[in-house]
Amino acid sequence: MTTQKxxxxxxxxxDLLERANxxxxxxxxxxxxxxxxxxxxxxxxxxxxxxxxxxxxxPTRRVGGQPTSQFPTVEHPVPLLSLDNTYxxxxxxxxxxxxxxxxxxxxxxxxxxxxxxxAAVRLRYEDYTLKLGATRGDGERGDDITQNIRTIGxxxxxxxxxxxxxxxxxxxxxxxxEAFVRLNEYxxxxxxxxxxxxxxxxxxxxxxxxxxxxxxxxxxxxxFDLILxxxxxxxxxxxxxxxxxxxxxxxxxxxxxxxxxxxVLDIIEKWDDLRHELPYATDGVVIKVNEEKFREQxxxxxxxxxxxxxxxxxxxQATTILESITLQVGRLGSITPVAELKAVVLAxxxxxxASLHNEDEIHRKDIRPGDTVVVEKAGEIIPQVxxxxxxxxxxxxxxxxxxxxxxxxxxxxVKFEGEVKWRCINQECPPQIRERIIHFASRDAMDIxxxxxxxxxxxxxxxxxxxxxxxxxxxxxxxxxxxxMAEKSAQNLVDAIQASKLQPFHRVLYAMGIRFVGKTVAxxxxxxxxxxDKLMKASxxxxxxxxxxxxxxxxxxxxxxxxxxxxxxxxxxxxAGLQFEATENEQQSSKLDGKVFVLxxxxxxxxxxxxxxxxxxxxxxxxxxxxxxxDFLLAGESAGSKLTKAEKLGIPVIDESTFNEMVNRRxx
Ligand code: IVH
Numbered sequence: 210m211t212t213q214k215x216x217x218x219x220x221x222x223x224d225l226l227e228r229a230n231x232x233x234x235x236x237x238x239x240x241x242x243x244x245x246x247x248x249x250x251x252x253x254x255x256x257x258x259x260x261x262x263x264x265x266x267x268p269t270r271r272v273g274g275q276p277t278s279q280f281p282t283v284e285h286p287v288p289l290l291s292l293d294n295t296y297x298x299x300x301x302x303x304x305x306x307x308x309x310x311x312x313x314x315x316x317x318x319x320x321x322x323x324x325x326x327x328a329a330v331r332l333r334y335e336d337y338t339l340k341l342g343a344t345r346g347d348g349e350r351g352d353d354i355t356q357n358i359r360t361i362g363x364x365x366x367x368x369x370x371x372x373x374x375x376x377x378x379x380x381x382x383x384x385x386x387e388a389f390v391r392l393n394e395y396x397x398x399x400x401x402x403x404x405x406x407x408x409x410x411x412x413x414x415x416x417x418x419x420x421x422x423x424x425x426x427x428x429x430x431x432x433f434d435l436i437l438x439x440x441x442x443x444x445x446x447x448x449x450x451x452x453x454x455x456x457x458x459x460x461x462x463x464x465x466x467x468x469x470x471x472x473v474l475d476i477i478e479k480w481d482d483l484r485h486e487l488p489y490a491t492d493g494v495v496i497k498v499n500e501e502k503f504r505e506q507x508x509x510x511x512x513x514x515x516x517x518x519x520x521x522x523x524x525x526q527a528t529t530i531l532e533s534i535t536l537q538v539g540r541l542g543s544i545t546p547v548a549e550l551k552a553v554v555l556a557x558x559x560x561x562x563a564s565l566h567n568e569d570e571i572h573r574k575d576i577r578p579g580d581t582v583v584v585e586k587a588g589e590i591i592p593q594v595x596x597x598x599x600x601x602x603x604x605x606x607x608x609x610x611x612x613x614x615x616x617x618x619x620x621x622x623v624k625f626e627g628e629v630k631w632r633c634i635n636q637e638c639p640p641q642i643r644e645r646i647i648h649f650a651s652r653d654a655m656d657i658x659x660x661x662x663x664x665x666x667x668x669x670x671x672x673x674x675x676x677x678x679x680x681x682x683x684x685x686x687x688x689x690x691x692x693x694m695a696e697k698s699a700q701n702l703v704d705a706i707q708a709s710k711l712q713p714f715h716r717v718l719y720a721m722g723i724r725f726v727g728k729t730v731a732x733x734x735x736x737x738x739x740x741x742d743k744l745m746k747a748s749x750x751x752x753x754x755x756x757x758x759x760x761x762x763x764x765x766x767x768x769x770x771x772x773x774x775x776x777x778x779x780x781x782x783x784x785a786g787l788q789f790e791a792t793e794n795e796q797q798s799s800k801l802d803g804k805v806f807v808l809x810x811x812x813x814x815x816x817x818x819x820x821x822x823x824x825x826x827x828x829x830x831x832x833x834x835x836x837x838x839x840d841f842l843l844a845g846e847s848a849g850s851k852l853t854k855a856e857k858l859g860i861p862v863i864d865e866s867t868f869n870e871m872v873n874r875r876x877x
Pocket of ligand 1: 380495
């Protein structure tokens with residue numbers, strides 16, 4: 210390479226890595242894979258070394274992103290380093306040789322842990338109390354996100370008296386795969402962009418400005434390091450993990466100590482298979498010299514320790530042929546292009562279809578039928594098409610174009626301002642009717658057993674139903690002629706439909722399929738407006754007073770009640786006897802799910818019993834004494850020792866008006 214070419218390439222790599230870093234750390238929206246990032250970093254490091262081009266602010270010297278400006282910045286006195294990555298056994302054996310060269314005659318062991326795929330955090334405890342929670346940032350400075358960290362149930366807010374009074378821990382915040390899928394469903398229901406994978410979802414959630422919102426995200430935590438000031442005890446990774454567990458920190462149960470690199474490789478092989486069965490995503494294994502005294506001998510580079518390395522698993526990727534692009538019409542009329550793939554096995558399951566999201570996405574990746582494509586499971590769950598392998602092949606069909614009319618009913622498609630998806634707004638469009646009824650009967654909605662896709666298809670095709678309200682008019686005689694129906698199954702289905710009339714108001718509200726009204730919003734609406742009558746009288750401005758409801762949802766609800774065909778359906782359902790009033794005792798929202806309250810002192814307008822009822826109605830519970838498990842102390846006049854204890858433990862103390870806001874209780 211000529212000098213000019215080297216300089217150009219170095220600049221190009223630096224620019225790529227800087228942008229990738231920003232996208233990953235600050236915007237939580239990566240555009241290249243970890244592996245591509247590592248390869249670019251390696252190439253840059255080699256060029257810098259070979260041609261003496263090192264500079265202090267090169268990405269090879271930095272660990273990650275810049276702290277964002279919305280949170281106060283904190284210095285990390287002990288930097289949060291990164292880890293060097295390996296992808297094969299030869300590289301891992303090289304690491305083992307480097308370690309053995311530096312500590313030749315000593316006997317040492319390796320601690321082998323899972324590499325959790327989330328966001329790194331640093332927690333500091335002083336006086337047995339959580340004082341600081343921070344992101345990694347650039348490794349030396351991060352964001353102070355203490356308020357957000359406090360909302361994570363796995364994180365102890367205080368430690369018992371036998372803990373060291375000052376200590377720091379490091380760990381990884383993450384989301385379980387299933388919780389991530391549910392969160393994305395909720396986001397799609399609410400017109401929000403779904404997250405690409407659990408890692409981005411966690412990183413994005415930790416950086417939200419409103420801790421109450423963070424509390425609703427299913428964030429969990431594993432702690433993997435303990436840092437003690439002025440400690441002269443000789444520790445190992447194993448002894449630190451045991452101490453952390455005893456202190457009440459969430460520590461992963463999968464931990465092993467090995468004597469040789471071959472033992473380490475056996476464990477890696479085991480996890481490469483077994484990881485798919487874990488409830489959380491792992492992207493590799495971390496191998497650390499177990500004994501701290503040897504770590505000191507090995508030291509660190511500016512970026513990563515020499516005593517640890519990560520072994521990254523191959524991402525769950527496969528190549529296959531994209532046979533065609535079909536269009537799917539959703540319940541609310543959105544048109545989603547779908548890749549019909551030649552079947553391929555990915556992370557243990559056969560994949561035949563993958564969402565292509567929208568037209569822009571297909572153009573951005575230039576995906577066309579007949580292409581060989583790379584398919585990946587995002588966070589090991591949802592298949593997606595990453596890229597095209599052979600974009601330059603001959604005789605490629607022309608670029609995908611969305612049709613002007615709905616593929617199902619032929620009505621013109623529309624695209625609303627600010628939205629990426631095309632929609633069919635014809636209420637009578639058959640697949641939409643079908644999807645609405647399937648949604649209505651689904652488990653989280655009216656939970657009608659036996660009302661699967663095939664039955665709904667037949668009922669719609671036979672002209673027996675054209676809305677979900679029609680379900681309640683069905684008789685066994687109507688159902689019996691359908692395929693695979695016998696006297697008994699027809700009766701069971703009618704019984705299940707009738708039984709669903711007892712489902713509570715918030716489920717009916719969710720089942721109705723109003724755009725942007727997911728399970729949580731439905732619960733919030735049912736709790737704020739205790740009947741359909743009241744809800745229908747509310748204006749958009751009224752609705753926006755409810756905690757989780759913004760203008761978009763409010764407008765969608767009020768418009769729903771203005772459409773005559775919806776009102777007809779509602780009338781039919783009222784006649785059928787469905788629940789359109791919230792009953793006293795039903796749980797009305799999951800706002801306080803899992804939150805533990807302690808009550809103390811006398812509150813201005815609530816009795817203890819009433820406060821308890823409100824807490825329980827929203828999924829929380831009360832206990833009698835303050836401990837590290839307490840989430841909130843609800844305190845009134847003449848609060849005594851419980852208040853002192855809560856303050857000592859750093860537990861949030863709230864008064865009645867804050868509580869009213871939390872549960873949307875109106876006092877007037
Ligand atoms: S040890 C100096 N252990 O991986 C040692 N890190 O690529 C660095 N990570 O920033 C951390 N699981 O966020 C360690 N069991 C584990 C880990 C782990 C995930 C993350 C951590 C770190 C990043 C480095």
